[in-house]
Amino acid sequence: MADTPTAGPTLTQGSRSVGSGAGRVTRQAIVILYLSALVVIPVALVFWNAFKDGLAPVVAALTDPVVVHALQLTLIAALWSVVLNAVFGVAVSLLLVRYEFPGKRMLNAFIDLPLSVSPVVVGLSLVIVYNVRDGILGQPLAELGIRVLFSTPGIVLATTFISMPLVVREVVPVLQEQGTDQEQAASSLGASGWVTFWRITMPGIRWGVVYGVVLCFARSIGEFGAVKIVSGNITGRTQTATLAVEQLYQNFNQAQAFTIAAVLAGAAIVIISVVAVLRVRVERNES
Amino acid sequence: MTAVQFDAKDAAPTGGRVLRHTLTRGAGIGLGVVVLWFSVLVLLPLAAVVAVAVNGGWDGFVDTLSNPQTASAIELTVFTSLAVAVLNVLIGTLIAWVLVRERFPGSRLLEVVIDVPFALPTIVAGLVLLALYGPASPIGVNVANTRTAVFLAFAFVTLPFVVRSVQPVLEQLERDAEQAAHSLGASAATTFRRIVLPALIPAIAAGGALSFARGVSEYGSLVLLSGNLAMRTEVTSVRMLTYVENGNLASASVVATVLLAVALVVLVAIDLLQRWLVRRG
Numbered sequence: 001m002a003d004t005p006t007a008g009p010t011l012t013q014g015s016r017s018v019g020s021g022a023g024r025v026t027r028q029a030i031v032i033l034y035l036s037a038l039v040v041i042p043v044a045l046v047f048w049n050a051f052k053d054g055l056a057p058v059v060a061a062l063t064d065p066v067v068v069h070a071l072q073l074t075l076i077a078a079l080w081s082v083v084l085n086a087v088f089g090v091a092v093s094l095l096l097v098r099y100e101f102p103g104k105r106m107l108n109a110f111i112d113l114p115l116s117v118s119p120v121v122v123g124l125s126l127v128i129v130y131n132v133r134d135g136i137l138g139q140p141l142a143e144l145g146i147r148v149l150f151s152t153p154g155i156v157l158a159t160t161f162i163s164m165p166l167v168v169r170e171v172v173p174v175l176q177e178q179g180t181d182q183e184q185a186a187s188s189l190g191a192s193g194w195v196t197f198w199r200i201t202m203p204g205i206r207w208g209v210v211y212g213v214v215l216c217f218a219r220s221i222g223e224f225g226a227v228k229i230v231s232g233n234i235t236g237r238t239q240t241a242t243l244a245v246e247q248l249y250q251n252f253n254q255a256q257a258f259t260i261a262a263v264l265a266g267a268a269i270v271i272i273s274v275v276a277v278l279r280v281r282v283e284r285n286e287s
Numbered sequence: 288m289t290a291v292q293f294d295a296k297d298a299a300p301t302g303g304r305v306l307r308h309t310l311t312r313g314a315g316i317g318l319g320v321v322v323l324w325f326s327v328l329v330l331l332p333l334a335a336v337v338a339v340a341v342n343g344g345w346d347g348f349v350d351t352l353s354n355p356q357t358a359s360a361i362e363l364t365v366f367t368s369l370a371v372a373v374l375n376v377l378i379g380t381l382i383a384w385v386l387v388r389e390r391f392p393g394s395r396l397l398e399v400v401i402d403v404p405f406a407l408p409t410i411v412a413g414l415v416l417l418a419l420y421g422p423a424s425p426i427g428v429n430v431a432n433t434r435t436a437v438f439l440a441f442a443f444v445t446l447p448f449v450v451r452s453v454q455p456v457l458e459q460l461e462r463d464a465e466q467a468a469h470s471l472g473a474s475a476a477t478t479f480r481r482i483v484l485p486a487l488i489p490a491i492a493a494g495g496a497l498s499f500a501r502g503v504s505e506y507g508s509l510v511l512l513s514g515n516l517a518m519r520t521e522v523t524s525v526r527m528l529t530y531v532e533n534g535n536l537a538s539a540s541v542v543a544t545v546l547l548a549v550a551l552v553v554l555v556a557i558d559l560l561q562r563w564l565v566r567r568g
Contacts, residue, residue: 023475024389031385034378035400038443043403045418045425046411091321094314101308101318107325109558114329116550118504119409120524121543124531125332128339128540136335137327161328193313222408224507225524229531242410242507249414249511258418261411268406273399 043265049255050262061259066236070244070260076152077227077240078220081159085216089167090209094201096168097175114164122161123229126154130230150232155240158226163219167212174208175201207282211275218271221264333547340540351541359518360526361545363437367522368502371441375498376491379449386450387457404446409507412443416512432514437522440508445501449494456490457483489564493557500553504546 050058061067095101096108114122130138130148141148148154182204186196202209224242231238235247241260249257310318340347351357382401386394404412416439417423421431430436460483468478506524513520523542530539 027381027385028389028391030378031382031397035382035397038439038446039400039403042415042419043407046415049418088321088324091317092325095318095321099309099314099318101310107322109554110325110330112554113333113550116500116504116554117333118506118524118527118543118546118550120506120528120531121333121336121504121546124527124536124539124543125336127531128335128536129332136331157328161332164325164329193311218406222406222411224408224410224510225528229528242408245408245410245414246510254423257414261414264408265411265415268408268411269399269403272402272406276399276402 043269046258046265047262049258057255058259061256062263064256066239067241067244067256067260069236070239070241073152073155073239074221074241077155077159077223078217080156081163081220082213082217084156084160085164085167086209086213088164089171089212089216090205092168093171093175093205097172098180111168112165114161115166119162119223119225120229122158122226126158126161126226126230130154130157149230150234150238152238154230155227155238158230159220159223162223162226163216166216166219167209170212170215171205171208174205178204207278210278214271214275218268221267336540336543336547339536340544343537343541347537348541351538352545354538356517356521357526357538357542360521360523361542363434363521364503364523367434367437367441368499371438371445371502372495372499374442375445375449376495379446379494379498380453380487380491382450383453383457387454401447401450404444409444409505410510412508413440413510413512416440416443416508421512431512432516432520434520436513437509437520440512441502441505444505444508445498448498448501449491452490452494452497453487456487460486489560493560496553496557500550503549 062071092107092111096104096111127135127149129135130141132138132142132147132149138148146153148157178201182200183196186200187193191199222242223240224246227240228243228246231240231243233239233243233247239247241264245257245260245264248254248260343351352361382397386397386401407415416436417431419426420428420436420439422429430439464482465478468482473481504524505522506528509515509522509525513522513525515521515525523546527539527542527546530536530542
């Protein structure tokens, strides 16, 4: 990280510079206080609430069959979402960076849409299209015996929808930086498109894919609003972990709600810390 | 995670308005599959929401939006989101400044703290705030079921937007002009206002706009925290869900279309801002 203006030898007269003395300490204090009050202390308190009576209640809360089922369902939906979005994300990124085609600008603009749309709107939109009674896609699928809403496929669709752009966002910049020299060299030496992709393109963008997949996973296990609408929230059947947290809290089973919340928060914090460490390490290796 | 990435995708060479393509056969098939998947999953459902809303005609829009409970929910959501966006513009810029220019031992940890609201499931975010500011608060502050709770929840989930859009710009900012201003006798405040701030304005505006859009669409963090009291703490997304639960998909679609429109306007505004910046150099 760059030095502050006061530290440079050429800046001896810069002692009045932005970021010196009392002002600097005040600004740092405001930032620390604000972040502590808004994020650090509340998050720490959730862990405290979950673990203050030792590990036994935590284990009991997590081995409750309803909770086990909810966690399993969350994991299944997140894994589907990660796989679908990884394939889709790499394909879209390659198309956007390596090719020209009519409508490219539109595709580029629309890709970010799922991150900006309210989760409840996502849920409603899937209900309208996939409902069995008059949904454009729900009706024909029902005739084929496939039920989307109030079952796992609906939860997978909602989860995949809301986390769709995350892989694209990570892979596109890496792909742009990588350039096409090596790919062109490979194909001029006779490598097929498939071989070039797996031997040249993929190794170059692997860190982008990894970040994207990890962020997509984190977003997927946390989805709530969209899943609440499409799943019907049937306890023990279509209830995901986040839906279980809501129901437990509302049924005055707050200790258990805090425990599952702590598990989900712990997973999220571990994930972002891992990405942060990886980023620093990869950047250091490259420079 | 969700912050704007300036020029990330737009830097790609584009074919302009000329209808030509460089697709190979395989890439063409890939494009077809990708567009089909995106349409079935995203575009078709969103278009269907708008179609259902429009189907009710102008009267359908007016009826739903003039319902006092709905109007009150939209008003609360918009004003609270605006207030939180202003707060984020101020505190977010300050946080970015401290993280880039005034680092201290342990400030690396703050980098992770900034990302926590993005990573945390929204329902957990609500519970997290309830732990400190709810009925069982260890400091005796209970804002649950009040409008303050709505403000608090929005401030929590939108924390990273301004920070993450200002930070990279601040990191790349050349110090030459600032140093020149110092040596010519400008005060620290003047230097910040005249030299640094103008360079940051576009990033601050983009971050503020994203923060506003996120506030308007927020749902999960409010469910347990705000109590969802009609005419008092009920926000737009909760109101929309009530329509869905009552089987009134037409009115739900009207409210959803309003939410979609806000999201689109913000996306387009940020796109135009980036374009304008690229043209200006």
